[in-house]
Ligand SMILES: Nc1ncnc2c1ncn2[C@@H]1O[C@H](COP(=O)(O)OP(=O)(O)OP(=O)(O)O)[C@@H](O)[C@H]1O
């Protein structure tokens with residue numbers, strides 16, 4: 001079981017969009033996929049049309065009063081299950097803080113599912129918190145949507161420093177450029193010559209496209225309603241690239 005997290009400290013950079021599209025592409029190849037929506041906004045749950053109310057909330061799960069399996073729901077898609085988030089996830093951080101070995105809770109909760117799923121996708125909230133720390137410990141790789149601006153690159157540097165400080169060398173960082181608008185000089189410059197930060201950017205970037213935005217309206221992965229647009233092609237490439245990198249370890 002490979003655990004991939006779509007993560008960034010920054011909000012609105014394309015984490016959820018990426019989670020939904022990559023999880024869907026992954027499942028189309030026949031892999032058994034679990035998506036875990038960790039964000040109280042519940043956007044991934046919304047895209048997969050899963051009612052967000054979680055019985056007893058996240059507290060029940062983390063306190064050991066329910067098993068992770070009780071929280072898993074099937075989706076309309078073959079091979080994709082989902083653990084939805086509801087508003088109780090806003091307390092996730094505080095609950096984690098209060099537990100012993102709080103950094104590895106997420107990892108532990110996922111462990112019993114190792115034979116049931118090939119890939120787990122974590123859709124993370126935009127923050128730097130105990131939740132993110134858990135995500136770092138649980139994941140094989142962090143997929144980091146990065147908008148090609150100077151400030152976004154600074155944020156990426158913070159994430160890299162954090163990983164190095166915690167000596168989490170086993171957690172691969174896979175940043176890619178997200179919402180790229182090639183009409184903007186700054187975007188073009190950064191995408192064509194990414195800074196050397198000690199991590200390898202994915203070669204594929206995702207263009208800024210209104211088709212992608214429409215996913216919120218369609219509530220579907222992009223390739224199901226716009227299979228032939230450039231952004232769909234980019235997501236296909238991105239998935240192949242990420243899969244190749246995590247398989248190599
Ligand atoms: N490539 C793109 N082109 C145009 N719009 C995009 C693109 N990717 C995402 N969006 C839009 O940008 C908004 C934010 O995307 P998304 O929800 O995936 O970001 P996020 O990082 O998960 O946000 P949050 O931090 O709030 O969880 C959404 O309205 C989405 O439809």
Ligand SMILES: [Mg+2]
Pocket residue numbers: 015016017039043123124
């Ligand atoms: Mg999101």
